[in-house]
Amino acid sequence: MKKMIAQREIDVNEEGYLLDFSQWNREVGQELAAEKNITLTDRHWEVIDYLQDKHHKEEALSIRGIKKSGVINVKEFYSLFPGGPLKVSTLIAGIPKPKSCI
Amino acid sequence: MKNLVILGAGTAGTMMANHLSKKLSKNDWQITVVDQHKTHYYQPGFLFLPFDIYTEDQVKKDGTKFVPKSVNYIQKKIELIQPEANSVKLEGGESLGYDILIVATGSTIAPDETEGMDGPMWHKNIFDFYTYEGAKGLRDKLREFEGGKLVVHITEMPIKCPVAPLEFAFLADSYFKNKGMRDKVDITYVTPLDGAFTKPRAAKALDYLLNEKNINEVTSFNIERVDYENNKIIDYADVEVEYDLLVTVPTNMGDSVIERSGLGDDLNFIPTHKGTLQSKEYENMFVIGDATNIPTSKAGSVAHFEAEILTDNILSYIKGDELEEEFDGHANCFVETGNGKALLIDFNYEHEPVEGTFPIPGIGPLRLLKESRFNHMGKLAFRWVYWNMLLKGVPIPFVPAKMNEKGKKLETVNS
Structure with missing residues (x-):
């Protein structure tokens, strides 16, 4: 699926996750966040950087990983990205929805 | 040597x-x-x-x-x-x-990973069924259970046999029906996933069954702690689920x-x-x-x-030969759905559980992703197969290590 965002055409799956990370930039992230009624603060960006870094190292993302990340505690993670923080934050970060689910 | x-x-x-x-x-x-x-x-x-x-x-x-x-x-x-x-x-x-x-x-269960789980109520009104002691203690508890809120809960993924907690909920439904007290028991299934199972195709079929059996479902629940004094589980988003009997699958660890x-x-x-x-x-x-x-x-x-x-x-x-990358992630699981029926799922790294026949393409006799009595008999017969064939490494007829793609309505996993 194609989607126009931040004056850019991006490819997304049916749930809205980016299919190609190279199409992502901070403006795209901001717009995706706005669609979820989230205004990104420095704290959000710290978390997004962490998630993208993990993703590029091919390390799986999980709530347990967040707990041990040293970047943020789980309560704050929930308050920054309400309604399923891993799902919402990865969508904004332009990376796939975690498959902690086997 | x-x-x-x-x-x-x-x-x-x-x-x-x-x-x-x-x-x-x-x-x-x-x-x-x-x-x-x-x-x-x-x-x-x-x-x-x-x-x-x-x-x-x-x-x-x-x-x-x-x-x-x-x-x-x-x-x-x-x-x-x-x-x-x-x-x-x-x-x-x-x-x-x-x-x-x-x-x-x-792998083994680690109830001490969750605050309040492994406390004074462990194996009193909080049980696992992944250990012999837990399953046996739960049997004794269920024999005398007079009704109330039964919560079947998964702490976090991955767990051994991801369908087991769902099967537990289905079997509990028929257990209490057979005892003539289903109306006294409120069953809730609580999972960190956003559906009943890890694979969307199977989740659809299983969500339908939960609904049909009047089992409530709470999804995307990431547990923070067990409040064993007030008999409730609480997640990071402050969602609370009350229980009289909590059957949980604790964190699984190596x-x-x-x-x-x-x-x-x-x-x-x-x-x-x-x-x-x-x-x-x-x-x-x-x-x-x-x-x-x-x-x-x-x-x-x-x-x-x-x-x-x-x-x-x-x-x-x-x-000294090169190793072949042959393992395809093949899994094959019977899912007990209660009342003497079961369904069967077959999947691997690439393919979602699908409808079809198993193990012989087009014939079966087992049916994939559909409830049947024959599947249930397959599951019960499997105990004999386990002790007499599987452990001893005797090949099981028609069931190859790599998933057979014939006789199935295949769908590739979306990444």
């Missing part, structure tokens, strides 16, 4: 001992199995024990009987794996050298020896090549069954399929 050492005599370790004792020359290779326990449990039976469908004797046997006589069985605790020295340290200080190591130490030896990830699972089952760090170390971190289900059927491929790979490794 060379040494091949297998750590763990559960489903995977026992199968490997049987396969390899047939393939390796007894003049060249000594096979040793180490396990601290003598009793081998039929773990799929832990699902049936709480409902008085199986008796205690049907789920446990002397495990040493299933290991071939030519294999040396050491019943001791493993202190440390020292891969740099190609050695394993056992309790009492004894060291066991190896040329090839197979780690099959499985064995503590993996942590002591510094070989595992956050959950003590060993980083393993998903196609070859070779350890990512040491080329003479192989990992099988629940002990690996590979992205497929932790289940006996997976260990069974892995065992066939790992046997070939170990023979290739000994010959």
Whole structure:
């Protein structure tokens, strides 16, 4: 699926996750966040950087990983990205929805 | 004489001992199995024990009987794996050298990972059914349960046999119906996933069944703590679910020896090549069954399929040939749906569980992703197959290690 965002055409799956990370930039992230009624603060960006870094190292993302990340505690993670923080934050970060689910 | 050492005599370790004792020359290779326990449990039976469908004797046997006589069985605790020295340290200080190591130490529950779970109410009104003690205690509890809120809960993924908690909820529904007290029991299924199962296709079929059986569903629930004083579980988003009886699947972790030896990830699972089952760090170390971190289900059927491929790979490794990336993540699970019916799912790394027939394309007799009595009989018959064929490494007719793509309505997993 194609989607126009931040004056850019991006490819997304049916749930809205980016299919190609190279199409992502901070403006795209901001717009995706706005669609979820989230205004990104420095704290959000710290978390997004962490998630993208993990993703590029091919390390799986999980709530347990967040707990041990040293970047943020789980309560704050929930308050920054309400309604399923891993799902919402990865969508904004332009990376796939975690498959902690086997 | 060379040494091949297998750590763990559960489903995977026992199968490997049987396969390899047939393939390796007894003049060249000594096979040793180490396990601290003598009793081998039929773990799929832990699902049936709480409902008085199986008796205690049907789920446990002397495990040493299933290991071939030519294999040396050491019943001791493993202190440390020292891969740099190609050695394993056992309790009492004894060291066991190896040329090839197979780690099959499985996974276990860790209720102490969740605040309040492993507290004073553990095995009082908070139960697991992943251990013999838990399943047996739960049976006694259910026999006298007079009604109220039954909550079936998954703490976090991955867990061994991801369909088991769902089956537990289905079986509880029929158990209380048969006792004529279903109207007194409120059943709720609580999961960290956003549906009933890890794979969307199967989740759809299973969500439908939960609904049909009047089982409430709470999804995306990441537990923060158990409030055992007020009988409720609370998640990070402050959602609360009350219970009178909590049946939980605690965090599943690899064995503590993996942590002591510094070989595992956050959950003590060993980083393993998903196609070859070779350890990512040491080329003479192989990992099988629940002990690996590979992205497929932790289940006996997976260990069974892995065992066939790992046997070939170990023979290739000994010959100095390149290992084949043959393992496709194949899993095959019966899902008990209650009232004497079951459905069957078959999937791998690439393909979602689908509709179709199994094991013979177009004929069956088992049907995939559809409830039937025949599937239920298949599940019950499987106990005999397990003790008499599977553990001993006897091939199961028509069921190859790699998933058969014929006779199925296939759909590729979306990434």
